[in-house]
Amino acid sequence: MKLKSFFLGISVAYLMLSCNPKEILEPTNFVNLEFSIIDGDTVKTRKDNIKIPQRLGLVGLNVGDTIATFKDWNLTKKNQDKNVIDKLKKDIEDPELKGKPLRMVVVGGSLAAGVRNGGYNNENLSTSFPNLIALQMGIDFYQPYFDNADYNGFGTSLKTNENLTGGPLPKFKTATNNLAIESIDSKGKIKLKPFKGTRIDNFSLDTFSGFEFPEYFGGIRHDDSEPVYKRLFNNERYDKRVLKEKFDFILDCSNLGYTGYLGIHSGNKYFKGDMTTYRDERGGGGMFPNYSEHANFLLEVKKRKGLKGVIYNYPAPGYLPAIADFFKVEDVKKQLAIYQKTGLLESNIKYLYPYQALDSLMGKNINMNLKPYITTNKQIFGSTLPPERDEQMNKQTRMLAEYMNFAFVDIEDIYIRAYEERLFSVDNLKISKAMFFAEDGMSPTVLGNVIIANETIKVINNYYGIAIPYINTRDFLK
Incomplete structure (x- = not known):
């Protein structure tokens, strides 16, 4: 799967469409149009007008939309021995x-x-x-x-x-x-x-x-x-x-x-x-x-x-950055102590999973009245197993x-x-x-x-x- 990306101005982009009529798509509202070369064919960036739900399995927060193209890794099959x-x-x-x-x-x-x-x-x-x-x-x-x-x-x-x-x-x-x-x-x-x-x-x-x-x-x-x-x-x-x-x-x-x-x-x-x-x-x-x-x-x-x-x-799990690094137990305890809520985290918790409510709890831009756990007194989930x-x-x-x-x-x-x-x-x-x-x-x-x-x-x-x-x-x- 060979794939290159290059970014062209809008006028040049329309000229390139004539090379492959089957790939002509409706114009987008982007300042620059992006194209990809896949297996030698020119493929035009196509904006899909659908509302994308939160991706299952993504450890992190989706905060907006973007355009994604990929580079060519020049992958080749070796001669069979x-x-x-x-x-x-x-x-x-x-x-x-x-x-x-x-x-x-x-x-x-x-x-x-x-x-x-x-x-x-x-x-x-x-x-x-x-x-x-x-x-x-x-x-x-x-x-x-x-x-x-x-x-x-x-x-x-x-x-x-x-x-x-x-x-x-x-x-x-x-x-x-x-x-x-x-x-x-x-x-x-x-x-x-x-x-x-x-x-x-x-x-x-x-x-x-x-x-x-x-x-x-x-x-x-x-x-x-x-x-x-x-x-x-x-x-x-x-x-x-x-x-x-x-x-x-x-x-x-x-x-x-x-x-x-x-x-x-x-x-x-x-x-x-x-x-x-x-x-x-x-x-x-x-x-x-x-x-x-x-x-x-x-x-x-x-x-x-x-x-x-x-x-x-x-x-x-204890050696995945998402679990070992994103939320340190001691940092969460300090945050809870500010609100006299240390009891929401069990004393024997060894590491915390990267769920989004913790991001809001630890977020410096989130108002106290909106912080999860602080307002609901909900117990914070974590693992009591050592990260070994x-x-x-x-x-x-x-x-x-x-x-x-x-x-x-x-x-x-x-x-x-x-x-x-x-x-x-x-x-x-x-x-x-x-x-x-x-x-x-x-x-x-x-x-x-x-x-x-x-x-x-x-x-x-x-x-x-x-x-x-x-x-x-x-x-x-x-």
């Missing part, structure tokens, strides 16, 4: 896969879909770490891209310095151009334009399935009623849909919700290397409505002899990978090292927190996706004894 592919396919027993190009599929949530700052769009899909891995492997990898003229998908948001509340949450402006939104109903539910492709390899949804508090986050947790699910699955159950596909290799990124708890976790039982009797029906993440669906999915995958893959664990990595979850996920005969990527460790600024790329570039994390404090930047892709390639190479080339990290320092 036959020795690499042969090693990954050599044990496959399915006759329908023998003699065919290697196919990799991905299951997971927002991280594997490339969602950044709440945006599910073509650029973020193209720079997602699964796509970057596929390019390095030299294989065809089909993403659920939107039409070129709808490249902004939905939820695309850009950071702004405008801060009317004066609070610590980042503020964003929502893109209103070149969206893939077909309609929005009276309740703000989005319907996306239909997917026109015939094959999907990246089945990741735009879901932050690890959080269960939509009343605080503004709806970070998604379910199967969300627009991407409807667009790609048409109400078909997630696991059933993916299992219809024939594939040789899988990246299971669904653990970015709860894979660490996938094992036998009813009562005091934990995963001990065997899921054959597992039937735990507790609620799960967005792609698997309950844990047992995911467990049963993996059991079905395990039946596919010779299939190889990767399993990722879950980043520790979950060793039990980490151990379970490693055991799960061993049970599946899959490689294991410790993404939790990657995130912790990025947060503590002791992360180095495979080509020895020191990665700062700001380089790895996007402005929302949760999703990785494009460079962050490159780091995750290279760390995955390193694990795949070591586990399967192959030599997929690494991505040149410095190509993304722009």
Whole structure:
């Protein structure tokens, strides 16, 4: 997905329209018109006259509208190394896969879909770490891209310095151009334009399935009623849909919700290397409505002899800037003390989640009579768990990978090292927190996706004894 942006005066813009009549759209009221080159075609910026609801999953506040275009990352597919592919396919027993190009599929949530700052769009899909891995492997990898003229998908948001509340949450402006939104109903539910492709390899949804508090986050947790699910699955159950596909290799990124708890976790039982009797029906993440669906999915995958893959664990919330940095417990306590309201925050709270009411509470521009909690005496929600990595979850996920005969990527460790600024790329570039994390404090930047892709390639190479080339990290320092 090659995409360039350049900004032209209004007179030049109208001249360029004649190059591609099918893309002629109604004039906008912008001083400068913007154009994008996507796959060699000129696509005109199109203002979509619809009211965009607050983006589910965006950690921050939407404070206005903007125009969003994207730069060309010059992504190219490597020449396929036959020795690499042969090693990954050599044990496959399915006759329908023998003699065919290697196919990799991905299951997971927002991280594997490339969602950044709440945006599910073509650029973020193209720079997602699964796509970057596929390019390095030299294989065809089909993403659920939107039409070129709808490249902004939905939820695309850009950071702004405008801060009317004066609070610590980042503020964003929502893109209103070149969206893939077909309609929005009276309740703000989005319907996306239909997917026109015939094959999907990246089945990741735009879901932050690890959080269960939509009343605080503004709806970070998604379910199967969300627009991407409807667009790609048409109400078909997630696991059933993916299992219809024939594939040789899988990246299971669904653990970015709860894979660490996938094992036998009813009562005091934990995963001990065997899921054959597992039937735990507790609620799960967005792609698997309950844990047992995911467990049963993996059991079905395990039946596919010779299939190889990767399993990722879950980043520790206490090492996400959105949780560890946006609202410091001590700062909130000081604010409450001004109003003699310290009792609204329990003494054993270790860290606070980035919900919007806290931004108003801490906002220096918000009048005391309008501050949440102060006027309502509502208890402030937070976590009593220390901001440490979950060793039990980490151990379970490693055991799960061993049970599946899959490689294991410790993404939790990657995130912790990025947060503590002791992360180095495979080509020895020191990665700062700001380089790895996007402005929302949760999703990785494009460079962050490159780091995750290279760390995955390193694990795949070591586990399967192959030599997929690494991505040149410095190509993304722009």
